[in-house]
Amino acid sequence: MINRERLLAELFELIKIDSPTRNERQIADILKKRLESLDMVVTEDQAGMAIGGNCGNIFAYLPGNLPQAPILLLSAHMDTVDPGLNIEPVLKDGRITSAGSTILGADDKAGIAPILEALRTIQEQGIPHGDIQVIFNVAEEGGLNGSKNIDKTLLRADLGFVLDAVGQPGLIILEAPGQDRINVTIKGKASHAGASPEDGISAIVVAAKAIASLQTGRIDEETTSNIGTIQGGRATNIVADRVEITCESRSRNIGKLERYTTEMCETFIKSAAEMGAVAEVEVTRLYDPFTIMKESEVALLAAQAAQSANIIATFEATGGGSDANYYNRYDIPCLVLGIGMQKPHTTDEFIEEEDLYKSAKLVVEIIKAVAVSRTP
Known part of the structure; x- marks a missing residue:
């Protein structure tokens, strides 16, 4: 044919x-x-x-x-x-x-x-x-x-x-599934890592603690999440004052998608606040x-x-x-x-x-x- x-x-x-x-x-x-x-x-x-x-x-x-x-x-x-x-x-x-x-x-x-x-x-x-x-x-x-x-x-x-x-x-x-893209910027405080590390707030450490507390990969049979990229820090002798993270969440259930995206955002914001840093979060719905x-x-x-x-x-x-x-x-x-x-x-x-x-x-x-x- x-x-x-x-x-x-x-x-x-x-x-x-x-x-x-x-x-x-x-x-x-x-x-x-x-x-x-x-x-x-x-x-x-x-x-x-x-x-x-x-x-x-x-x-x-x-x-x-x-x-x-x-x-x-x-x-x-x-x-x-x-x-x-x-x-x-x-x-x-x-x-x-x-x-x-x-x-x-x-x-x-x-x-x-x-x-x-x-x-x-x-x-x-x-x-x-x-x-x-x-x-x-x-x-x-x-x-x-x-x-x-x-x-x-x-x-x-x-x-x-x-x-x-x-x-x-x-x-x-x-x-x-639908997909949300989550862009996170964590703003800490720079200081000399050897002379005065206690004066700094490491955005990298804030990001690490937040990510460690998140459930990533397969959440359930219709929901997943992923930490895609991390960029930050300038040198080993500077406490990092800025980190940028891109993440995503996906689900075939719109309610689960919205709930887990919210959970991810709140986790970054809470972790930053606990350490005296600030997390700015931007969510983009790529598709339903x-x-x-x-x-x-x-x-x-x-x-x-x-x-x-x-x-x-x-x-x-x-x-x-x-x-x-x-x-x-x-x-x-x-x-x-x-x-x-x-x-x-x-x-x-x-x-x-x-x-x-x-x-x-x-x-x-x-x-x-x-x-x-x-x-x-």
Whole structure:
């Protein structure tokens, strides 16, 4: 059904295009031409300007020939994490990896390529379909800033699928967490560490005591927290008067997210006050959690499509966010699909060749299932 050689070649081509977050211009221009060649109406929003990038989100619209069908959204993101420049993909024994010194970029180019191949397939084979909206997002990595700043007036879909989950095709993500970023600045008092240490208040010690009293890592099955970075101090002979800490909390339960974020903030503030220091805390909600019921229309369509593609469907919750968090917030019921990528954000990232083909087959079957889902 799909053209395996074409799909593999396109994935390799996309992987070789440098596309770090906020610098997606080159790959975006190539994708716009590909989408236009498929007779899609292509536009770009101004999200790049809002986030300090050089490119906006790419929208493409393909009118269908089944007007009763819901409008389907297919989405993936264009940006990649570091180290992601000059990637050389390698295929060996059915597994695609990088040459070793970079990430692979299957996150998320192994989401983009199957979407393009599925669109070509339905056109070449004359498969009936409803209207399809494709969105390739910028700046998914580091906070979903592309979808957060998307031009919502351009959204037309009734339901959707984001191809961006770790795990094999057939994995269907029903739940994902919200995330808060917590920036903490602790202000102590400098003094000479040898001559008059008692006159100082060490911001580093304040931070250490606060962090030691926090529960980090996995809090429960749907809640996590992490201390991400710590910066502070000037020299060993100076009591550190300033420390900056970045943390995060995540939960699929909005109430737990808010409670644990509050607990983290109060812990830093209390620890600082006890030692005569001051803690300034800033909280940013990066995105809200979402939950889609297994009995919902979009979930049932995903399972039906998987069965048609001879793929085993599994429903799970995840600990990571994706652009689906914002699509659901914008009232587009949207699931995240496993695309076969493994160990993303590392130089050990890989994808099995067969999983790439399965993803494209699954997208074709999703298009077909959605097309007839509301037939009288």
